[in-house]
Amino acid sequence: MVTPPFLLHAPDGFFSTPVALAMWAATIAVLAISLRKAGEDLDERAVPLMGVMAAFIFAAQMFNFQIPGGTSGHLLGGVLAGVLLGPWAGTIVMACVVGVQGLVFQDGGLVSMGANIFNMGIVGTLGGFALYRIIAAALGGELKGRLPAAAIAAWVSVEAAAVLAAFQLALSDTTSLGAALVAMAGWHALIGIGEAVITVAALSFIAASRADLLEMRHMRPSRPRTALSGELP
Amino acid sequence: MKIVATVGFILALSLLPVGSFIAIGAAWAALVALSMAARIGPVRMVRASFVALPFAAAALPLLFTKDGDAIGTMDFGLFALTATWPGLIAVLTILFKSWVSVQAATMLIFTTRFHDLMHGFERLRLPRLMVAIISLMYRYLAVLTGESSRMMRARAARSAALPGAKRPSVRWQASVVGNMVGALFLRSYERSERVYVAMQARGYDGTMVRHEAPPLGLPGFAAIGSVAVALAAFELVAFLWLPRP
Missing domain, CATH: 1.20.58 (Methane Monooxygenase Hydroxylase; Chain G, domain 1)
Known part of the structure; x- marks a missing residue:
């Protein structure tokens, strides 16, 4: 049976060449900005942290749960990455995740990878994080508004990725816009609910056990404050 | 080198006009020959390529939305769907293209060590x-x-359920996954x-x-150049001479 979130990993051949190349250009531009921004406020700890976090997002996508109707849903993780790592670092991590999935595991093609990274990595993380900040601010600060803001942002990020993919497919003349919108947006409205609940549960779990990590992205550079380095002389 | 060749191959493939089955077939045959030379064999590649198939569902509606001669009409009571020849050809083109592209990517992964792949990307200015x-x-x-x-x-070990017991709600399951x-x-x-x-x-x-x-050197650039020339020629032939329905 179709695992719906993987509908976002479009293989080669589904986007026409101009669409695929245009999305690559957009993706490269945003990634370049992200790399510069992330480089500004991350220190040398960033490389191991982001590498392991990318593997974490990948592994977290393995957890699945049953949706009535015989299919199963799982986490995409864009908003989660944005909230935990900050928008720029989160975007880079998600791009690496989608890239490795396409390259090594054939979840999505190479030429269409630009569009896939854009839909899942950039819209989900940057856009999702922007929405999260706005809603959290409206609800009176990140401490109070964190969970509802994350829930809404997670749902919207999944839905936005699906709608974007539908438009790209229609532009490529692969499907008609109406059919793509109904199929993608309809499915992902359900999947987005799962994404929202999982993101909220994960965030509240982390808030309950190590709330200091939620402040991670506000941490200033050059403070090696690890659990282990404290024990070492 | 291989990365450039693979991406070029897939690009060339995706530029092919609708309905050029012969060209796609020729590209696939070339790929199979390469895989034999690399002692992978077509069986492993075909098996690895099935992961892309679920996405095929997304192309199916096209079968019914292109205008043209009707193949047949399905009546669903409320509405009728008419499949057309141009629609069928478009769907098949997309399916074959993505299928062959996946195999090209598989080929790259099967024949290249991850370490070398990273070197390749560094050379491509990643x-x-x-x-x-x-x-x-x-x-x-x-x-x-x-x-x-x-x-x-x-989780599975702790989640035994009596037969016939009601399934826990999706919300509850999702929050377990969240934890x-x-x-x-x-x-x-x-x-x-x-x-x-x-x-x-x-x-x-x-x-x-x-x-x-190690720097790419003259042989490397020569190889990339010849691949590019071959792909351009292939594209030209496919556009101008090969028949398509």
Whole structure:
């Protein structure tokens, strides 16, 4: 049976060449900005942290749960990455995740990878994080508004990725816009609910056990404050 | 080198006009010949290529939305769907294209070590930070997917249900998954701290030690050039001379 979130990993051949190349250009531009921004406020700890976090997002996508109707849903993780790592670092991590999935595991093609990274990595993380900040601010600060803001942002990020993919497919003349919108947006409205609940549960779990990590992205550079380095002389 | 060739191959494939089945077939035959030469064999590649098939469902509506001669009409009571020849050809083109593209990508992965792949990307000017992140991610992927499958096994072991018992709600299941994700995050974070400390102990100061990739040289560029010429010729032939329905 179709695992719906993987509908976002479009293989080669589904986007026409101009669409695929245009999305690559957009993706490269945003990634370049992200790399510069992330480089500004991350220190040398960033490389191991982001590498392991990318593997974490990948592994977290393995957890699945049953949706009535015989299919199963799982986490995409864009908003989660944005909230935990900050928008720029989160975007880079998600791009690496989608890239490795396409390259090594054939979840999505190479030429269409630009569009896939854009839909899942950039819209989900940057856009999702922007929405999260706005809603959290409206609800009176990140401490109070964190969970509802994350829930809404997670749902919207999944839905936005699906709608974007539908438009790209229609532009490529692969499907008609109406059919793509109904199929993608309809499915992902359900999947987005799962994404929202999982993101909220994960965030509240982390808030309950190590709330200091939620402040991670506000941490200033050059403070090696690890659990282990404290024990070492 | 191989990366450029593979991406070029897929690009050429996706530029092909609708309905050029002969050209796609020829491209596939070339790929199969290459895979025989690399002693992989077509069977493994075909098996690896099936992961892309679920996405085919997305192209199916096109069968019914293109105008043209009707093949047949399905009556669903409320509305009728008419399949057309141009629609069928478009769908088949997309399916074959993506199928062959997946096999080309599979070929790249099967014949190239990950380390060499990273060198290739560095040569293609992928930022060093991303190369470093991807190599580290690749290194810890198996560790963390192992961790998450152990957690899933633990969940399954604790979640025995009486036969006929009502299924727990999706909401409840999703929040269980959320807790698992949270726990996995903490474990990953703590692992990344240990990794960092270990790297520091080995003299890490923020720059990755890299083994300089050997320069590409004349043979490499010659190979890329000949691949490009061959693909251009292939494209020309496909557009001008090969018949299509």
